[in-house]
Amino acid sequence: MPPLDPQRTIAELKELRALTGDENGAQRVAFTPVWGAARAWLRKKLEAIGGLEVHTDAAGNLWATLRGESERALLIGGHIDSVPNGGWLDGCLNVLAGVEILRRLHAQYHGRPPVTVRLVDWADEEGARFGKSLFGSSACAGSLNMDEARGLVDQQGVRLPDALAHVGVEFQRVKESGVELRHAAAYLELHIEQGPVLLDLDLPLGAVLGTFGVERHAITFHGQAAHSGSTPMNRRRDALRAAAKMSEEIYRIAARSGHGVCTIGSCTTKPGIVTSVVEECRVTLDQRHLDAAALARMLAEAKEAGERFAQEGNVRVTWDRLWRIDPRPFHPALIARCDEAIRETCGGSHRLPSGPLHDAAEMCGAGVPTVMMFVQSLHGISHNKIEDTKEEHLRLAVMAFDRLADKTIAWLRATG
């Protein structure tokens, strides 16, 4: 058997799919029995390698440690949990590529690589059940808002602390998982792109520049209800008309920003009846950029436009921030090595930001030098059973990611 066997990773992904999926897709929602079964299956794979220390930390994250000559640790992360009716790759490709790399390193270095190498399976990356993503990694990074998390309730009325207790995690102590980062010196994560950029470029792999910062707001335009038959057009204070102008404007704002994206994801109207001019129109705006200043500029431009459209339509506008997060630019030295590893594996590479958040953002935020590698997604779609990637690209991904692990180990030795 060769030292690295990418085909085995594909076989294991299919094995996991058969074990934890159904005709609607993957069903490994965190803290459920199916997730527990996936974890048990993963533990067996890790134990079969031999010589790894495997344990669950205070936040329910599963760690497999291959102790090296140095305590300085290279972390490889992923998540075996999925959304309901999820895809077969999102999260678990990362984990199983990590398993294969541990196997290769264990074999190559006879159980003792130059630096410590640790695979982590983060708990509840998706947040599908409690509506809060990155649970395990944010607990570990120390950024988890305990008051907010304590109040989370699933659709059946179960509180997050109770669901955690059910799987042996004590809510009050989850941040103690931060101890795991004591010797963390680099963090690597492989993930499907979940977007169409690599597909459009016809490239299998890309080096990720960081995760976008996000500004998320509800924008409400307040006009006046009026009878749709008796109110002349020039007498209307039409909240929808003002809000609708935002829809086109955000495309201009995104274009000016360089590489930012803006999305109006929802629109609601009051009274919302066919016979009345809209009195109140609420839209949600999601803006993302890798550069903090550019993100702030996109938000300022949207606010200025909203004000202008409100004035033009003789309506008022109010803004409510729903959520925000800073951009997390990844480590330049690791981005360069990721790019190199990709080029050496398949000729061409591309650098791109990540729109979606990942556990890597938490590690980056915690000060661990971080990079991610993306593999092409077919259809540009995820969180859906039709999520897919060519097997040829999965093999290249495991090979390039393994190469990145080697380059990172060399970098840690050179800088340690």
Next chain:
Amino acid sequence: MPPLDPQRTIAELKELRALTGDENGAQRVAFTPVWGAARAWLRKKLEAIGGLEVHTDAAGNLWATLRGESERALLIGGHIDSVPNGGWLDGCLNVLAGVEILRRLHAQYHGRPPVTVRLVDWADEEGARFGKSLFGSSACAGSLNMDEARGLVDQQGVRLPDALAHVGVEFQRVKESGVELRHAAAYLELHIEQGPVLLDLDLPLGAVLGTFGVERHAITFHGQAAHSGSTPMNRRRDALRAAAKMSEEIYRIAARSGHGVCTIGSCTTKPGIVTSVVEECRVTLDQRHLDAAALARMLAEAKEAGERFAQEGNVRVTWDRLWRIDPRPFHPALIARCDEAIRETCGGSHRLPSGPLHDAAEMCGAGVPTVMMFVQSLHGISHNKIEDTKEEHLRLAVMAFDRLADKTIAWLRATG
């Protein structure tokens, strides 16, 4: 006592308000006990005049007939029902002005005017309870869709036929009320404008040209859901973006149409979450014009624009007709007389279409020469307890409407 006493009409409107309103406004919803009390009160007023034949027809409409030398009948219509929390004038001003005119004619002609004069209080003009307006007048005109009406259910689950039975009306026989139109030769209706046109022109009264034709559609744009973070702007098939362009376009379409109006009254989005490009966006479009060809052109232009925006955004668009009604242009000779009566009463007049529908539309559709007179609305608002009109304008309205009745009687004599 003078032959016509407009101040008495105002006093009676206030009396009715005290009897059937509360701190939230008028509560005379059709077929309810409060509506029954209003009807009983009205009957007493009619009976006090003496010499009128008063009866309820097969559709629950209340008729008061002052027989004249000719069987040819001048009809004066209104409706004593209101929406919940309604205004103090909508519908009952028409009825009580009619009562005052009957009093005046009865006194002047010693109980026998040259033509028959009939006041009708239509049943359930508002359609507040069952969601279908113009019930009594459409039954009388023969245009009521029996299958549709049979299936109507209120929010408590009561069926329209059962609610009718409760007030002594047999659903299967409601169209027998059509017999009331046998000698109908003209139909007059006074109403508050419910819009801001006369207020803007600083005119108390206007002659109504007819009721708008209405085209009402749901327009659905079908795009593709996509992650708001990972999907580049130029790869989006954003259903909201296409729909939003309609919002501005309908103002251009209305402007080109001359005197038409267009309204997007509601907007819904799917999946409607902050992190996804909108896959499906549904808006409702209400278009109104007094001219059938212009209305058809407005609809065609909206369809053409929707198709264009769909193509620009790489989405699909589908249309569903929700409802339509033809324009009801009123009778030219009666419009001219209405205009004259207004000028003679208060100097200036204005001709305007009616955006809202009225029972007059049903009479017009049934072939009865019809006209309406509008009196200025303060705030341009109705269906609300703040609906109001200056008392000075109410007095002018009763005087001008009475003058129109006289002119119409003269016209009927001349043409009979």
